[in-house]
Amino acid sequence: MIEFRGVTKRFPDGTVAVDGLDLTVEAGKVTVFVGPSGCGKTTSLRMINRMVAPTEGTVTVDGRDVMAGDPAELRRGIGYVIQQAGLFPHKTIRDNIATVPLLLGWNKRRARARADELMEVVGLAPEMAARYPAQLSGGQQQRVGVARALAADPPVLLMDEPFSAVDPVVRESLQEELLRLQGELGKTIVFVTHDIDEAVKLGDKVAVFRTGGVLAQYDEPGVLLDRPADGFVDGFVGRDRGYRKLGFLSDELPLTELPTVRVGDSAPEGWSLVADADGRPVGWVSGEGTVEQSAVLPGGSLYEVGSGSLRSALDAALSSPSGRGVAVDGDGRVAGALSADDVLRALAASRADEAA
Amino acid sequence: MVWDWIPRNLGMLGELLGEHVVLALVPVLIGLVLAVPIGWAAAGNRALRTVLVPAASVLYTIPSLALFIVLPAIIGTRILDPLNVVVALTIYTVALLVRSVADALGAVPSLVVAAATAMGYRPGRRFVSVELPLAVPVLIAGLRVAAVSNISLVSVGALIGVGGLGQLFTEGYQRNFPLEIVTGIVLILLLALVVDGMLVLIGRVSTPWTRAGANA
Ligand SMILES: Nc1ncnc2c1ncn2[C@@H]1O[C@H](COP(=O)(O)OP(=O)(O)OP(=O)(O)O)[C@@H](O)[C@H]1O
Numbered sequence: 001m002i003e004f005r006g007v008t009k010r011f012p013d014g015t016v017a018v019d020g021l022d023l024t025v026e027a028g029k030v031t032v033f034v035g036p037s038g039c040g041k042t043t044s045l046r047m048i049n050r051m052v053a054p055t056e057g058t059v060t061v062d063g064r065d066v067m068a069g070d071p072a073e074l075r076r077g078i079g080y081v082i083q084q085a086g087l088f089p090h091k092t093i094r095d096n097i098a099t100v101p102l103l104l105g106w107n108k109r110r111a112r113a114r115a116d117e118l119m120e121v122v123g124l125a126p127e128m129a130a131r132y133p134a135q136l137s138g139g140q141q142q143r144v145g146v147a148r149a150l151a152a153d154p155p156v157l158l159m160d161e162p163f164s165a166v167d168p169v170v171r172e173s174l175q176e177e178l179l180r181l182q183g184e185l186g187k188t189i190v191f192v193t194h195d196i197d198e199a200v201k202l203g204d205k206v207a208v209f210r211t212g213g214v215l216a217q218y219d220e221p222g223v224l225l226d227r228p229a230d231g232f233v234d235g236f237v238g239r240d241r242g243y244r245k246l247g248f249l250s251d252e253l254p255l256t257e258l259p260t261v262r263v264g265d266s267a268p269e270g271w272s273l274v275a276d277a278d279g280r281p282v283g284w285v286s287g288e289g290t291v292e293q294s295a296v297l298p299g300g301s302l303y304e305v306g307s308g309s310l311r312s313a314l315d316a317a318l319s320s321p322s323g324r325g326v327a328v329d330g331d332g333r334v335a336g337a338l339s340a341d342d343v344l345r346a347l348a349a350s351r352a353d354e355a356a
Numbered sequence: 357m358v359w360d361w362i363p364r365n366l367g368m369l370g371e372l373l374g375e376h377v378v379l380a381l382v383p384v385l386i387g388l389v390l391a392v393p394i395g396w397a398a399a400g401n402r403a404l405r406t407v408l409v410p411a412a413s414v415l416y417t418i419p420s421l422a423l424f425i426v427l428p429a430i431i432g433t434r435i436l437d438p439l440n441v442v443v444a445l446t447i448y449t450v451a452l453l454v455r456s457v458a459d460a461l462g463a464v465p466s467l468v469v470a471a472a473t474a475m476g477y478r479p480g481r482r483f484v485s486v487e488l489p490l491a492v493p494v495l496i497a498g499l500r501v502a503a504v505s506n507i508s509l510v511s512v513g514a515l516i517g518v519g520g521l522g523q524l525f526t527e528g529y530q531r532n533f534p535l536e537i538v539t540g541i542v543l544i545l546l547l548a549l550v551v552d553g554m555l556v557l558i559g560r561v562s563t564p565w566t567r568a569g570a571n572a
């Protein structure tokens with residue numbers, strides 16, 4: 001557990017980066033600090049591992065004041081992932097990851113074995129071990145950054161906009177993987193971002209900061225979207241918050257049957273879903289006649305039964321050329337269809353449940 | 357045959373070459389050892405930097421012959437002591453390298469240094485295993501200038517009787533024997549090329565990561 005008690009940070013030039021922060025970060029959970037640029041997220045984060053010293057107040061990790069004791073010792077027990085990864089350009093990937101174990105005095109062989117193990121955990125191919133950071137893509141470098149932070153198995157992980165420099169597709173996969181990892185490891189994670197989508201996706205709790213380093217609201221993401229504390233939070237959370245809220249509802253949707261055709265089959269009138277030999281969706285064709293490969297239109301996003309949220313279900317329906325969203329099972333095979341109306345009905349039902 | 361002079365004096369030439377190498381390169385090593393902490397201090401503190409770096413540059417402008425002659429009075433050596441040359445060239449090396457070290461350390465990305473600190477490096481170990489290795493490319497550039505410049509400056513020492521291959525110039529001039537002078541020039545040139553090449557090689561071997569991006 002990490003506690004901020006009346007923490008203020010005033011820089012020598014007079015800038016107040018953090019102002020009277022009181023906040024408790026729960027152990028084993030992901031807490032996200034979000035807010036506009038310059039609102040003191042990074043400064044707050046860096047006070048946890050004493051990279052910045054508070055001007056007033058105390059920060060404690062598991063009850064111990066971080067300002068007491070040896071800073072290097074403290075930092076070795078706290079994983080830290082920064083934007084652009086901050087990898088050591090002159091060290092191989094393996095040695096980058098082995099940094100903290102080596103600082104803790106592990107022998108080389110054990111530290112390297114641990115590094116290899118972590119490369120697998122974060123999904124890096126073993127042949128990358130001997131490469132240098134410059135030989136990796138941005139997304140791979142971020143994985144190395146995460147692996148390096150996890151190397152000595154610290155209970156606390158600080159992440160400062162770790163995924164902001166990679167493209168949206170890679171970012172999404174890194175986010176998914178962080179959630180998967182967290183499911184296994186159960187670390188106390190403090191994650192900084194200025195992206196509210198990322199915040200509500202990753203956070204068990206979200207702290208919204210406003211400019212001047214004041215905490216505006218600290219709540220679970222669903223609550224944040226439902227009941228913004230004030231106009232600032234409302235404005236920051238944004239116009240789409242009703243739509244985002246769909247991401248937190250995951251009622252089972254009733255699926256309708258969805259017959260499929262294969263390339264070369266003869267299709268009936270109207271829209272038909274084309275599937276491959278394994279029953280995985282390929283795209284849509286419209287109109288009667290033999291299905292030609294060239295006539296297949298790419299399909300929309302897919303809704304995975306069970307794992308998906310109402311948001312992904314609605315998106316599947318809206319992005320499908322036929323207006324019928326494709327639901328797939330865990331193996332990616334067509335499971336049925338759903339429409340935007342189905343999603344809205346499910347939403348109404350869940351609201352009624354909530355109100356009851 | 358005048359050319360006979362070379363094979364007949366191989367032993368003497370070898371001796372002078374050895375002396376030249378020692379006189380030129382020992383100061384490079386000592387200068388490096390001295391310049392690293394001074395450069396570190398200059399890189400870490402702006403006020404120190406504004407004093408140290410210009411001061412070092414001023415040192416470099418002192419004419420070498422003047423330094424060779426003045427030094428015995430200052431450090432109490434005999435006028436013909438080779439130590440004068442070593443000390444003088446060490447001063448030049450420090451003067452050159454302080455700036456290199458300060459620049460090289462200043463060029464280490466602050467993000468990387470901050471990451472190292474956040475991983476739990478203490479300053480000393482961080483300097484040795486993160487900052488110094490990353491400074492090597494700029495440092496090697498400085499060392500190349502210092503080494504080549506020292507190799508040429510040693511010959512000036514011949515005027516006070518300790519100059520390695522430079523003695524071939526003074527002697528050849530006195531005896532009006534151009535071959536001796538040309539031999540000296542060629543040997544000094546070759547020595548400079550070889551030492552420079554070795555430094556380039558050391559630089560390459562110790563910085564494999566600098567070429568990693570290109571063949572990714
Ligand atoms: N070393 C420093 N000296 C003076 N002011 C600083 C220093 N570091 C940060 N600040 C100021 O403190 C405020 C908060 O900075 P901080 O880096 O914590 O913001 P942030 O919320 O992380 O912003 P961003 O989203 O842009 O990263 C800013 O106004 C910044 O200019």
Ligand SMILES: [Mg+2]
Nearest residue numbers: 041042043160
């Ligand atoms: Mg920041």
